[in-house]
Amino acid sequence: MLMEALEDLNLGDETIGVAPVGCSVFAYHYMDIDMQQAAHGRAPAVATGIKRVMPDKTVFTYQGDGDLAAIGTAETIHACNRGENITFIFINNGIYGMTGGQMAPTTLENMKSSTSPYGRDLKSMGHPLKMTELVANLNGVAYATRQAVHTPALVRKCKKAIVKAFKLQKENKGTTFVEIVTNCNSGWKMRPVQANEWLQKNMIPYYPLGDIKK
Amino acid sequence: MAKVRGAVEIDIEKCKGCEICINVCPTKTLKMSEAVNSKGYSFAEMINDNCTGCTNCALVCPETIITVYRKKF
Numbered sequence: 001m002l003m004e005a006l007e008d009l010n011l012g013d014e015t016i017g018v019a020p021v022g023c024s025v026f027a028y029h030y031m032d033i034d035m036q037q038a039a040h041g042r043a044p045a046v047a048t049g050i051k052r053v054m055p056d057k058t059v060f061t062y063q064g065d066g067d068l069a070a071i072g073t074a075e076t077i078h079a080c081n082r083g084e085n086i087t088f089i090f091i092n093n094g095i096y097g098m099t100g101g102q103m104a105p106t107t108l109e110n111m112k113s114s115t116s117p118y119g120r121d122l123k124s125m126g127h128p129l130k131m132t133e134l135v136a137n138l139n140g141v142a143y144a145t146r147q148a149v150h151t152p153a154l155v156r157k158c159k160k161a162i163v164k165a166f167k168l169q170k171e172n173k174g175t176t177f178v179e180i181v182t183n184c185n186s187g188w189k190m191r192p193v194q195a196n197e198w199l200q201k202n203m204i205p206y207y208p209l210g211d212i213k214k
Numbered sequence: 215m216a217k218v219r220g221a222v223e224i225d226i227e228k229c230k231g232c233e234i235c236i237n238v239c240p241t242k243t244l245k246m247s248e249a250v251n252s253k254g255y256s257f258a259e260m261i262n263d264n265c266t267g268c269t270n271c272a273l274v275c276p277e278t279i280i281t282v283y284r285k286k287f
Contacts, residue, residue: 152238152270185232192232192276 001155002089003031005162006058009170015058016050018043020072022064023098023184024091041072044079047086058169060087065106066096069131073105076135083140083174087165090131090177093184094203101187105129108206113187128206132179136213142174144213148181148204150196161211181207217287220267222260225279229257235271235280244271 006012012033019027021040028035038046043061051059061068068076068090079086095113096102103113103120106128110119120128136144143165147158158180165176181203185195222243229251235258236244243265244258251257258271258280267284 150274152268152273155273192234193237196234196237 018047018061044075065092066104069105080135080175088177090179095187097184143176145211146179220265221283223281226257228279231255238270
């Protein structure tokens with residue numbers, strides 16, 4: 001879908017993606033464009049550098065929630081605050097998927113993960129972090145939206161949001177931030193269809209979909 | 215009004231059998247196969263020819279291996 005959006009905008013040859021550590025490293029296998037690896041959580045810093053050296057290129061980061069919301073919180077917030085002309089694609093599935101389903105800052109209340117086997121307790125483990133609302137408050141951010149991809153209609157909407165984000169980047173409006181709420185059925189220990197139902201029932205009420213800043 | 219009939223082509227070697235396409239198909243055209251691919255997954259296949267070419271299956275496929283063709287009559 002991300003690639004479809006780039007193809008629609010005819011940006012395929014001039015786009016550079018930055019994928020840090022996590023399941024996002026598989027992005028290289030799926031996306032036939034220029035990609036750059038970054039250290040865990042540091043994709044916004046690398047993307048900032050790429051964009052400043054080559055301002056005519058389209059630059060995006062493809063990050064998971066353990067990466068963007070936990071390890072790279074500082075980089076994310078400061079890149080957004082500086083209003084760097086990059087696009088964040090933030091894949092939120094509520095856990096650290098690649099390392100074995102550990103709890104991430106975005107894990108929901110009472111949600112079980114391998115490091116919170118009795119469910120997340122808000123008193124001792126804190127509240128789930130709403131990253132998109134957080135960065136929407138920053139002046140450098142031009143567009144912050146939350147989307148999902150578990151139904152065909154939402155897939156279409158999400159593609160529109162990504163196209164809009166890249167267009168704003170081309171117009172040098174500032175940072176664009178697209179959060180995609182998704183599942184991790186192997187980490188959640190569910191079948192794919194069941195995981196999508198769980199996502200609709202539990203994730204969407206806490207992470208409401210739609211544009212938060214436009 | 216011209217009738218539209220669709221046909222679905224699935225790259226079965228890349229299918230991992232997640233069944234999401236079957237769940238979103240409005241005409242129940244797809245079903246899991248009894249055979250398996252070379253990796254041992256059963257894959258989605260067309261069982262009816264009532265496909266309308268709505269592309270729902272192709273949109274939700276996590277592996278993006280579904281191609282939908284449409285033909286007008």
